[in-house]
Amino acid sequence: MPNQKNGTSAPTSLNTIVSLFPPAWRPAVYRVLNETVPGCQEIRLRVNQYPLFISAKKTFYCSRQRISQEDLMFVMDAACQGSLYAFEEELRMGYLTVAGGHRIGFSGKAVLNQSGVERIKNFNALNIRIACQVLGAAAGAMQYIFDRQQQRPFHTLIASPPRAGKTTLLRDIARSFSSGCQLGVRPFQVTIVDERSELAGCYQGIPQLDVGPNTDVLDGCPKAVGIMMAIRSLAPEVVITDEIGNPQDVIALQEALNAGVAVIASAHGRDIDDMLQRPVLKDLVQAGIFERYLILSTRRGPGTIEFIYDANHRVVKRGDFQ
Amino acid sequence: MNLVMKSACALIIVYSATRIGLLIADNYRQRPKQLRQLQFALQLMENEISFAATPLPEIWVKLSRRIKQPIGGIFAHANQLLSQGLTTTSDALSTAIQEGIKSTCLRSSDVEMLLTLAGSLGKGSRTEQVQCIRLVLAELTVAEQEAEKERQENEKLWRYLGFLTGISLVIVLL
Numbered sequence: 501m502p503n504q505k506n507g508t509s510a511p512t513s514l515n516t517i518v519s520l521f522p523p524a525w526r527p528a529v530y531r532v533l534n535e536t537v538p539g540c541q542e543i544r545l546r547v548n549q550y551p552l553f554i555s556a557k558k559t560f561y562c563s564r565q566r567i568s569q570e571d572l573m574f575v576m577d578a579a580c581q582g583s584l585y586a587f588e589e590e591l592r593m594g595y596l597t598v599a600g601g602h603r604i605g606f607s608g609k610a611v612l613n614q615s616g617v618e619r620i621k622n623f624n625a626l627n628i629r630i631a632c633q634v635l636g637a638a639a640g641a642m643q644y645i646f647d648r649q650q651q652r653p654f655h656t657l658i659a660s661p662p663r664a665g666k667t668t669l670l671r672d673i674a675r676s677f678s679s680g681c682q683l684g685v686r687p688f689q690v691t692i693v694d695e696r697s698e699l700a701g702c703y704q705g706i707p708q709l710d711v712g713p714n715t716d717v718l719d720g721c722p723k724a725v726g727i728m729m730a731i732r733s734l735a736p737e738v739v740i741t742d743e744i745g746n747p748q749d750v751i752a753l754q755e756a757l758n759a760g761v762a763v764i765a766s767a768h769g770r771d772i773d774d775m776l777q778r779p780v781l782k783d784l785v786q787a788g789i790f791e792r793y794l795i796l797s798t799r800r801g802p803g804t805i806e807f808i809y810d811a812n813h814r815v816v817k818r819g820d821f822q
Numbered sequence: 823m824n825l826v827m828k829s830a831c832a833l834i835i836v837y838s839a840t841r842i843g844l845l846i847a848d849n850y851r852q853r854p855k856q857l858r859q860l861q862f863a864l865q866l867m868e869n870e871i872s873f874a875a876t877p878l879p880e881i882w883v884k885l886s887r888r889i890k891q892p893i894g895g896i897f898a899h900a901n902q903l904l905s906q907g908l909t910t911t912s913d914a915l916s917t918a919i920q921e922g923i924k925s926t927c928l929r930s931s932d933v934e935m936l937l938t939l940a941g942s943l944g945k946g947s948r949t950e951q952v953q954c955i956r957l958v959l960a961e962l963t964v965a966e967q968e969a970e971k972e973r974q975e976n977e978k979l980w981r982y983l984g985f986l987t988g989i990s991l992v993i994v995l996l
Contacts (some may be wrong), residue, residue, distance in 0.1 A: 519907050523907075523908050559960045573910070577910040577911055577912075577944075578907070578910075580877070580944075581879050581911065582877070582878050582910060582912060582914075582943070582944040583876075583877035583944045584880070584945060585871055585875060585910070585944065585945055585946065585947055585948040585950075585951050586875045586877045587878065588875070588947060588948065619895060632891065652980065786853070798873075
């Protein structure tokens with residue numbers, strides 16, 4: 501299978517990461533991101549610990565200095581423009597998206613109110629997830645999730661353990677359907693319901709990553725509500741969403757199927773048997789809603805497709821390609 | 823010759839004394855004005871924060887456009903410092919206040935108030951921010967009333983005092 505990765509959108513967006521750090525840290529961080537840990541996916545900053553850089557192949561502690569509370573506050577300040585009040589919703593959810601589509605998750609002291617966590621304060625750790633768009637990540641998979649006879653995408657579920665490239669693949673599938681691709685796929689009207697701002701990496705509502713020219717993004721919208729909203733108001737041909745797993749999601753997905761909208765979603769799970777163990781996913785899988793299942797692993801780096809199954813869980817293609 | 827020299831000196835003395843008097847009077851006149859501008863700035867800031875949750879840098883851009891120099895300049899300067907990316911947001915504002923205050927008629931007590939505000943801006947929730955701003959606004963109102971009173975007492979006084987001191991100096995020296 502040809503590997504059609506066209507590379508990543510690296511240099512400009514790495515600079516936005518570096519500029520989040522205090523000035524004294526920047527040269528070191530720049531060096532690590534460019535030389536020591538290329539393709540870095542995550543930076544973990546914990547108070548009184550060394551910063552940790554994680555890529556698919558490597559974990560690396562930058563032993564320049566331990567992270568202080570001030571360093572952490574500087575990063576948070578840069579991430580939210582010194583205006584915590586403008587990110588109340590994000591502080592409640594525990595993460596925010598910065599320019600470039602990178603996501604910063606944080607932990608600290610939770611402030612509670614009657615309805616749950618009101619916000620998080622006194623941060624003690626940050627996890628910067630670097631948005632890494634791989635243009636062409638879906639090139640290998642497209643022919644298996646597109647129904648050529650009916651000229652429409654199959655209802656597809658992508659499953660894998662964390663960090664195996666579900667989101668990257670999903671994003672590129674969105675881009676490929678939205679812009680059309682060589683396999684005779686015409687451009688489709690795509691809606692991304694991006695509950696966690698990961699697929700499109702919206703910053704102030706504008707997608708920071710390339711999700712295609714015919715794509716609408718419902719940013720930060722709960723999946724179940726968002727899918728229904730999209731069907732009613734945006735008239736999509738394809739709905740794409742990340743990490744399904746709630747009972748409400750399932751109802752919304754069924755609604756989408758009834759409306760004749762193709763659904764492409766992802767979920768945590770090692771394989772079909774694993775998903776059959778999980779309460780909500782079990783119903784979805786057994787109902788035979790999805791026509792294709794893509795199972796990913798990290799065996800050959802993130803985004804390795806292990807198996808492609810059809811609706812009856814028969815193997816369509818034994819993978820090992822990217 | 824002697825007379826010409828003497829009258830020239832006398833003129834210079836009277837002129838400079840008058841200028842000094844006018845400067846001091848102007849200081850008394852400007853202070854309440856600038857305190858009112860500051861109040862206006864903080865009210866705008868409060869509105870932006872409580873209704874639109876606008877991030878501080880954007881608010882400062884608006885303030886620097888809407889508020890006259892030298893107060894508006896403080897916010898423009900803060901934004902400039904921030905865009906260099908070397909300081910945190912509240913540090914940028916603090917530095918801008920400390921540097922910008924030299925070209926205003928504000929006093930160290932006013933600066934103290936503003937610095938307290940700069941230290942707490944952006945650190946809390948919307949309601950906390952609004953509370954902080956209102957507190958400083960209340961203090962500013964008091965300061966403004968006092969400044970206005972001082973202006974009424976002193977502005978005219980200094981305007982004439984300078985001229986009269988100049989004249990009396992000349993008389994004594996003659």
